[in-house]
């Protein structure tokens with residue numbers, strides 16, 4: 710057995726032979742591979758990327774899809790700018806039925822479609838163009854008050870669209886009306902009859918009303 714002094718004087722003899730003695734045969738190789746040691750990677754070495762998680766792929770797909778939808782919508786709106794607007798505008802001349810279809814008073818059923826009201830009195834039927842003569846808003850028919858009221862600045866008109874309150878300078882205009890071969894009322898809002906302040910009243914002109 711070696712003493713500590715021997716180990717200090719002959720360090721290479723650890724597991725080997727002291728000087729002057731024949732060398733010990735090399736140790737037999739183990740059949741098992743040596744344990745793997747961590748190897749430090751040199752700076753600048755290419756690092757292999759790990760496979761991308763599925764959730765990232767999904768996010769990327771959603772972002773790309775949103776972008777494509779946005780661009781396509783933008784492009785369609787751009788094209789729409791060059792299309793003629795007349796496709797969606799109502800015609801200026803149209804049929805609103807027979808005089809007998811209307812009761813006395815104001816009928817608002819065509820307001821949304823043609824911006825008109827059909828007004829029937831005891832001796833005539835005429836069509837009011839639903840545009841305030843102040844700045845062009847569409848007044849509301851207040852049946853309980855028997856008047857039209859403009860929501861913009863408060864102008865009031867009676868049941869025949871004659872202004873009586875607020876800033877409106879004159880009555881609302883009336884559209885051209887006539888009967889066709891079947892006795893139906895044909896309205897033409899391209900031709901309007903007016904009653905300008907201090908000027909001639911056109912409401913009694915032929916075409917401004919249909920006599921009953």
Ligand code: FES
Pocket residue numbers: 841842843844845846859860861862863864875876877
């Ligand atoms: S637009 Fe009707 S009162 Fe001004």
